[in-house]
Amino acid sequence: MKLIAYKYRFYPNNEQVTILAHTFGCVRFAYNSALGFSKAQYELGNKTNYNDWSKNLTQLKKNPNFSWLKAVSSVPLQQSLKHLDKGFKSFFKSGFGYPKFKHKHGNQSASYMSNGFKWSADKQSLTLAKMKQALKIKWSRTFTGTPSSLTVSKTKSGKYFVSMLVKEDVKQLPVVNKTVGVDVGIKDLAICSDGTKFNNPRLTNKYAKKLAKASRKLAKKKKGSNNFNKQKLALAKIHEKIANCRKDFTHKMTSTLINENQVIGIESLKVKNMVKNRKLSKHIHDANFGEIVRQLEYKADWYGRKVSAISQWFPSSKMCNECGLLYSGKWSLKIRNWTCKCGAVHDRDENAAINIHREGLRLAA
Secondary structure (H helix, E strand, C coil): CEEEEEEEEECCCHHHHHHHHHHHHHHHHHHHHHHHHHHHHHHCCCCCCHHHHHHHHHHHHHCHHHHHHHHCCHHHHHHHHHHHHHHHHHHHHHCCCCCCCCCCCCCEEEEEEHHHEEEECCCCEEEECCCCCCCCEECCCCCCCCEEEEEEEECCCCCEEEEEEEEECCCCCCCCCCEEEEEECCCEEEEECCCCEEECCCHHHHCHHHHHHHHHHHHHCCCCCHHHHHHHHHHHHHHHHHHHHHHHHHHHHHHHHHHHCCEEEEECCCHHHHCCCCCCHHHHHHHCHHHHHHHHHHHHHHHCCEEEEECCCCCCCCECCCCCCECCCCCCCCCCEEECCCCCEEEHHHHHHHHHHHHHHHHHC
16 A cells, blocks of 8 residues: 555635635744744754644634634644644754745645545545535546545645545556666766666756746836736746646656666765756756656655665766776766776766666665
8 A cells, every 4th residue: 555645736716715825824824933933942042842833823823913823724734833843853864954934925735634624535525624615626537545634735826736645555567677777967867778868858948038038027017016916927837837847757757767677776866965066056956856766766666666776976977887997087077978998988878877777786686
């Protein structure tokens, strides 16, 4: 049994739009107030946790000035505190991503546990707490399990989505005898040891002119005016288009690799360190390296495949795949082809993919 998230778009009526807007605002307020309370207590030398934030939220609800917090379900408010707790634990574990205050101009979301919504499998209807009518959902695919939790979100372009977490059986793929090593890059997004290449769509460059034109138009509008909001929506739609195209390409590429190979060797890259290079950070973000590895790992777990992650310090590019010698000169990104002392001529990325393949098989064994 695997936990699978099913995401659908829905179209709320006017009453539901009002309730969702109020809920998003209260969730954001609960999160920000807990983060502010935590920072204030830390400056006084006190450490706080989820229980302290929950008690503080209860006191806020008793305050007449914040009585509007009672108008929404308490479930998403408590979940926002749990998300903050998870954010702090992740920060203390990795040292990256200190929790930030949420603002109303970004993507809005609210999470519900099973006690915060009603699900009818027979009618295939979903009704959130405090709502009289079920959500009008576009059911693009079906599932057999019962949702254990869900997240309702609103994008910057004004679209509403609901993501439901369902526990289901996933059918394993038939075992294949093929294995592969994958070297990710910017010129070609993925180079495989069997010679297969996935071209980099370079979506940010593709839509660069549209983004620049829309941004210039937005800069000329009076902030807060109707024309400003209309142009802001147009700009958000372009960014959403880029994100959707990138997500679609990444899913298709990783699904192809999972379907055709039993073992996949890939580098465990530290993307947060890589993007510190100012000249390449934009291209690295556009390439979606971290998401490629994440998708390969969870899809391999679903379908009975194995992802063998090799160390980021393994010299895959500058090690000859025939004799094992390392490149003796000064190594840089400008070197795309090189000749080993044994006489072998290597393409940088193809050589790296072959070495990753071998090292991945060794670690998997």
